[in-house]
Amino acid sequence: MNWKAFLLGAAAGAAAAYAVNEAILENRDVSAQKVLSHARNQFKASGPISGSWIHMEALPFEKNGIEYRVYRGGITRQNPNSSDTGEQFEFVSDATTGTILEVVKL
Template sequence: MRIGWKSFTLGAVAGAAGALFAQKAVTSSPTVAAEKVLARVKEAFNKEGIIEGSWIQMKPEQYQKLGIDTTVYKGGISRRRDGELEQYEFIADASTGTIMDVYRLS
């Protein structure tokens, strides 16, 4: 059985396209919705004081710490605790929604 060069070329192109599609499917990781991450942070903060305001960047961004690269959401929250306004910023992993860091601003 002989395979012509046209059949071979068509098969090679189809195989390459399939490999490229499979690679994109494996390497692209879905992200948790930014609104879900913010709701999780607000739920945690609400236990210790009344929330005055909150925000989150809707578009995830690359973040590097200690040589580890990941995609994150950044956001902030302010609350009243014992009559005093406290402001915090947070960093959350975009693929899992896990809060990676929280720090007080004021």
């Protein structure tokens, strides 16, 4: 085998591997389960949680002129000062970082 052909093939393979790796890392989202777990932990600080849900697909969302890919979810928290069924909240979390961007009490 010719050394020039070998080195050219190795360089092309390394460049392709680098490009694929960068493309994969750029588009990686936090899992919806991790986002839900983070939201549950944040809400647990102010009362027990009785239910939660999350939409598993990241959706487009705009806030203050900035575009995000987000997960939407909800939490039902028991209010320690009341005997009713609880308080319901919906949240929006950034799919890339897992940060909660918005919470709305229903």
